[in-house]
Amino acid sequence: MTDVATTQSPTLGHDLLEVVRAHTPWQEENRRTHPEVLEALHADGHFAMRVPARHGGLELSHRDVLERIAALSKADGATGWVVAVSAITSWMVSTLPDEVQDEVFADGPVQTCGTLSPGGQVTADGDDYLLNGRWQFISGAPSSAWQTVIAVVETPQGPMPVLGAVPIGDLELVDDWHTSGLRGSGSFTTVAQDVRVPRRNFVPLxxxxxxxxxxxxxxxxxxxxxxxxxTAAALSVGVAVGLAEAGLAAFLDRLPGRKITYTAYDDQAEAPVTHLALGESSMLVDESRYQAQRLADMLDDTRSWDAGARVLARACLGRACELAHNSADVLNANSGGSSIYDDVPIQRIARDLHAMRMHALIHPVTNRELLGRVLAGLAPHTQYL
Incomplete structure (x- = not known):
């Protein structure tokens, strides 16, 4: 693809990116990550970014993770999303009791998956919990080793959500990922039926x-x-940046020699409508990257996290994704009728960004409303900060 001036991503292994690009059509069709892509991701340390160093992890900064995820997502957004989810859930595991980490990472870094949404219940049974539940949108589930789950336990004070780690092999995977975007992410539903899990694997949410x-x-x-x-916001925002940069590069790749049908423009590059689209898209890409870097730098530099800072982090995530999606939409609308074919990247990029912005934690309007509420002097109306 054409390199764009706005791209600041680091150089990843050429072999890795070639493997990802080569298998993107397969992943779209089969709705999961290709085994050869997984092998390359493991070899390149992408599942080690947020694993403790004592277990062979890299403990990368948020800015470093942002750049890695953006570069990977420029090759394929679904692959970048799966890696981002693994980084988030590996980080979550790394905050659990040390003996739980020792079990999860006993053989070094592994791919993990999970969610922040409660989807199950646990009941006490001696030193264990019996876990029952159903969790949707578990990206990377078919190839992960462990899943983080959130369930509810009854306590004397009432119901309390708990977060824990469960071997993916103990869960049933439901192949229901038939979607318009991020198709290659294998975001299956997982089901637990009386799964016995040590209580030590869980902590209060x-x-x-x-x-x-x-x-x-x-x-x-x-x-x-x-x-x-x-943290989850900063570790996932790079997907939007990489997809936006991919959209701009893909549009420029197709531009030479294209005409605008049923007009006098035999060269699309000479049409003012093209200039306007490229100018707008390029600025939107830059603005998306700014919000992403702002978010990553907050996590790397901030030591005090009041409600305002936490809300701003969510707002930056939503804004970065919104700007990236708008950039791709502008180019998609100016790519001609032939762009609806599966082998034209811009349609996939726009679909992936639409799927990403619909995520409840990312949704730009929800996060913008939350920011405005706090700026107006009201308390946040969510615990997910």
Whole structure:
């Protein structure tokens, strides 16, 4: 693809990117990550970005993860999304009790998956919990080793959500990922039926949201001390940036020699409508990257997380994705009728960005309303900060 001036992503292994691009059509059709792509991702350390160093992890900064995810997502958004989800859930595992981490990462970094939405219940049974539930949108489930789950347990004070780690092999995978976007992410539904899990694998979600993490050995490590929701935001935002940059590059690749049918323009590059689209899209890409970098730098630099900072993190995530999606939409609308074919990247890029912005934690309008509410002097109306 054509390199665009706005792209600041680091150079990833050429072989890795070629493997990802070669298997993107297969992943779209089969709705999961290709085995050869998984092998290349493991070899390149992409599932080690947020694993503790003592278990062979890289403990990368948020800015470094942003650049890696953006570069990968420029090759394929679904692959970037799966890696981002693994980074988030590996980070979550790294805040659990140390003995749980030792089990999950016993053989070094592994791919993980999970969600922030409660979808199940746990009941006490001796030293264990019996887990039952159903969790949707579990990206990367077919190839992951462990899943983080959120379930509800009854306590004397009432129902309480808990977060824990479960071997993916103990769960049923439901192949229901038939979607318009991020098709290659394998975001299956998972089901637990009386799955026995040690109680030590779970921690109270309210404690997690207050940075009261259970890990002793990671307590002094900066990348494992940041707040949960802003961390998840910063580790996923690179997907939007990479997709936006891919859309601009793909449009420029197709531009030479194309005409605008039923007009006098035999060269699309000479048409003012093309100039306007390219100018608008390029600025939107840059603005998306700015919001993403702003978010990553907040996580790398901020030491005090009041409600305003937490809300701003969500707003930056939503805005970065909105700008990226708008950029792709502008180019998609100016790509001609032939762009609806599956082998033309811009339609897939626009679909992937639409799917991403519909995520409940990313949705731009929801996050913008939340920011405005706090600026107006009202308390946030969500615990997911």
């Amino acid at each position: 309210p404690a997690m949201l207050a940075e009261q993490y259970a890990s002793e050995r990671n307590s002094a490590t900066p990348v494992f001390s940041t707040p949960l929701v802003p």
